[in-house]
Amino acid sequence: MKMKVTKEWLLKNANRDQDLEVTAGFLVDEKLDAVYGRNKKEQEDQKEDIESRLTALAQLINIRRRIQGWTMEQLADKADVDLQDVVCLEKGIPVHLSVRTIHKLSGVLDLPHSGLLRLSGATVQRKDDFIEHALRFVARSQKETKTTRQEIKVFEEYVKFLAEEQGK
């Protein structure tokens, strides 16, 4: 990230708007209370949803990469993204990814862009069967050194679902 704050920019703004406050947000913390005031089960469900999404994303990228016969390093090189991002993604470790990184990975791996965005949490989640499909994919795919025919079949079915989602 670059920050372009010059003295001239500051002085121009200071002279123009010297008495105006810059604030934004809900007046009170009610919105947060609404988020955190949920009952415990809802909070646990939310955490499980995040875990399901990240695990599905990890598995999806891992399988496609192995189908291609690439190492994580080769994938990072081909997509021009940080190796650390690829490693975290495949291990299901929460990491802040830019939309650009997801876009590059989906391009190189030929996976549906919007589906990867939703799995990564970069776009807001709708309440539908998205999580259920992610869970089913995780449950049905197996982590083995070599991709099995069954694994590829399950993988392709899930990619098809994500592609159909993108078309909605």
Place this chain on the structure above:
Amino acid sequence: MSDRYEVLILEAATNDVAKASLIVDIARDAIEAAQRAFTEFHSKNGGSPEHAHWDWTKKFQLTVDYELTYKMLGIECGGQVQGLMLIAVGKDCKIPSQKGKNLVYVDYLSAAPWNSKATTATPKYKLVGKVLLQAAVELSEDEGFRGRIGLHSLPQSETWYTNIGMTDLGKDTAYLNLKYFEMTPEQASAFQKG
């Protein structure tokens, strides 16, 4: 892990430039120290800006529980946090011409109470909020959103958001009737140029 960028703000009394740091993904202990200082200032100096009851440590929890969506940024100068902002990455644009595009949503933004005219007659620094908003635009560019941002303005700031050219989408009944503003890529470019 936090990232730091060198930025400038102004001494309110003299308009002298002060070197400051913009901290992206500011750490929990810095937020807790800032909240203690904000609370202490309010209790000593009174004043009741509309956002005086905000608890930034509670807001910080969102960056932990929803790590991929929320980020907290702060401006530090003179060893103290001078302003804080919580953003959410990847919300939907509401301006019809930007339909289907994503933006960085500024969930909360305010300067420290000692920098606010609502709390003190002699603010220490100024333009803290504006530099934070500039950071939101930069982050939006980094995310590939071309500077698009959105926010619900507190009433005292509506004029400023209009002045910098943001689109006023009117009062949001789902948001205590706060006005919702959005910045398009063209407006973001104009804002960055000043």
